[in-house]
Amino acid sequence: MNRIKCIVSYDGSKFHGFQVQNQFRTVQGEIQKAIKNICKDESIVIHASGRTDAKVHGRRQVFHFDTLREMPEKQWKRAINHFLPNDIYIIDSFLVDENFHSRYSATKKEYHYMLSMNDYSPFETNYIYQYGKELDIEAMRNAAKIFIGEHDFASFCAVDQYGNTIRTLYQIEIENNQGIVTFKLVGNGFRRYMVRHLVGGLIQVGSHRITKEFLEELIESKGQKKCLFKAKPQGLYLHEVFYK
Amino acid sequence: MNRIKCIVSYDGSKFHGFQVQNQFRTVQGEIQKAIKNICKDESIVIHASGRTDAKVHGRRQVFHFDTLREMPEKQWKRAINHFLPNDIYIIDSFLVDENFHSRYSATKKEYHYMLSMNDYSPFETNYIYQYGKELDIEAMRNAAKIFIGEHDFASFCAVDQYGNTIRTLYQIEIENNQGIVTFKLVGNGFRRYMVRHLVGGLIQVGSHRITKEFLEELIESKGQKKCLFKAKPQGLYLHEVFYK
The missing domain is CATH 3.30.70.580 (Pseudouridine synthase I, catalytic domain, N-terminal subdomain)
Incomplete structure (x- = not known):
């Protein structure tokens, strides 16, 4: 075999x-x-x-x-x-060798989420979320820090999922390249919809609709208060899977 | 009105x-x-x-x-x-005002053709011709010069088209950005398939299959010898239309 x-x-x-x-x-x-x-x-x-x-x-x-x-x-x-x-x-x-397993041997995953603050582009619509408005990048970078480390991310996972929602996020970087914003997330694992909820929450902070403190409340509630902002799937990329 | x-x-x-x-x-x-x-x-x-x-x-x-x-x-x-x-x-x-006409008032057009010399990308397949091999950029730049100016481009037009095939090409630039090659053509007008035949001919030069001299023969034949190389449509962009 x-x-x-x-x-x-x-x-x-x-x-x-x-x-x-x-x-x-x-x-x-x-x-x-x-x-x-x-x-x-x-x-x-x-x-x-x-x-x-x-x-x-x-x-x-x-x-x-x-x-x-x-x-x-x-x-x-x-x-x-x-x-x-x-x-x-x-x-x-x-x-x-037979000890390798794509899922169980993975130690880290990196996801990217791409968003455009520019005017709509028909070329990007399936690849970059066409947000089309300015976001406060510094506010998002600052808020992103609260996700770093080990947390129970239950408030940011799909509602229909049970089991362990504790994950460790090693890194969130937010880059702005001529109006194209890339969120880069590295963690030991991500549950269903987790990246889209984390990015969705950050977008709400970047548009000054919610505060960093509100995001903190969500995460500390461990699933009691759900994050209601889920970024569209089109901008999301499984960027890399890491193994030992 | x-x-x-x-x-x-x-x-x-x-x-x-x-x-x-x-x-x-x-x-x-x-x-x-x-x-x-x-x-x-x-x-x-x-x-x-x-x-x-x-x-x-x-x-x-x-x-x-x-x-x-x-x-x-x-x-x-x-x-x-x-x-x-x-x-x-x-x-x-x-x-x-009513004197403006999208077609008849246009003085210049700019087309871009994009080609990738890199490994295949499923994200680019509809947008950048996936050539996948190295091309001699300098040889193409050198050969492109023969197209500049007023010429009878009959050898580079669709075979089923009659009428005036004389056009003036003002500029062909060839840029290489990390393996993505962009051909930028500016002219007073382009007949059907003309850009794709010009780029197709240049690609043949860049892959050392034909010489600059052979391209010159084609153009000087004024339609007697047809350019048989037509680049795929996926990499072609009508980039800009210019008016007075």
């Missing part, structure tokens, strides 16, 4: 998210269909570092799968890309 | 070109549908500076139309955008 690790990039615009769903076009579904062409007699299931939601993009998502098929490791990249549609691309492929 | 001039930006990916066609989604068709919502009793036809082909993008395309409807000039931008799909956007609107 060979375990193959792939780094994959995808434009999320035309997918109903990552995870396989009957009758819907998904990233996992398309990748498994491509691999099926190569490993004809096997039933291959890929395991990603985590799911991404509909319209969310992947820059360097990671997945692995097991196969009996023997091939030089770099050949997998070429072979799978040959069968993939043009909005998914395998950047690299590796033969890894 | 009021003549309205609009500057419009569109992502050409999901259009069958600019010009109205029955049963196909076109830029002109969508804009006319939007205006129909505002000028209900009039039958509005818009006149653009020129057509763009399927998948070709517009950054600052210009069109005008005549209407009996009275509105402050900047209000037209807001009103039309309200009814437009998210891949078309009116950047600005003006009330102009």
Whole structure:
């Protein structure tokens, strides 16, 4: 049995998210269909570092799968890309040992969220949230500090999710490049909708609708008071997954 | 009667070109549908500076139309955008006098063609031609000089077009920004497929498949020898239309 690790990039615009769903076009579904062409007699299931939601993009998502098929490791990249549609691309492929797991071996993840304060652009609409107004960048940078460290992020997670909502955020950087704002978040893990709620809350601070103190109240309430601001999926990128 | 001039930006990916066609989604068709919502009793036809082909993008395309409807000039931008799909956007609107004509008053046009020498990106596939190999930029810059000035560009136009193929090219600049190559062409006018044939020919020079001298032969043949290299539409942008 060979375990193959792939780094994959995808434009999320035309997918109903990552995870396989009957009758819907998904990233996992398309990748498994491509691999099926190569490993004809096997039933291959890929395991990603985590799911991404509909319209969310992947820059360097990671997945692995097991196969009996023997091939030089770099050949997998070429072979799978040959069968993939043009909005998914395998950047690299590796033969890894069986202790590697895309999800359980990941130590850190980096997400980026892109927002435009400029006039609307039809070219950016699927890739950068078209906010179209000025934001107070310094106020957002200042407020972002309260998220750093280990917290119970229950107030910033999807309401339908149970279980452990404690996560550690190592870094939030907010860059402004000619009106295009990029939020860069690095943490040991992110629950569903967590990045979009964190960024949504910061946008409210940046537009002076709420204060840093209100965001602090939310996080300290550990789920009792929910963050009601969720940034649109279009600006979100799973940027990188880190392993030991 | 009021003549309205609009500057419009569109992502050409999901259009069958600019010009109205029955049963196909076109830029002109969508804009006319939007205006129909505002000028209900009039039958509005818009006149653009020129057509763009399927998948070709517009950054600052210009069109005008005549209407009996009275509105402050900047209000037209807001009103039309309200009814437009998210891949078309009116950047600005003006009330102009009846001597203005989007096509006949245009004195110069600027087209950009974008090409990537880097590894494939699923995010760029509709916007930047994914060439994926190194090109000799200096050789292309040197060859581009032969196109400058007034020439009969018959060898670089669509085969099915008759009439005057004499045009003046004022400028071709070729920029390389971290592997993304932009060809910037400014001329008094461009016939159908002309930019894509000029860029296609230059790419052949940049990949050392043909020489500058061969391109010169083509242009001097005035249509007897056709340029067989036509760059893909995805990388092409009508960048700007100039008026006196």
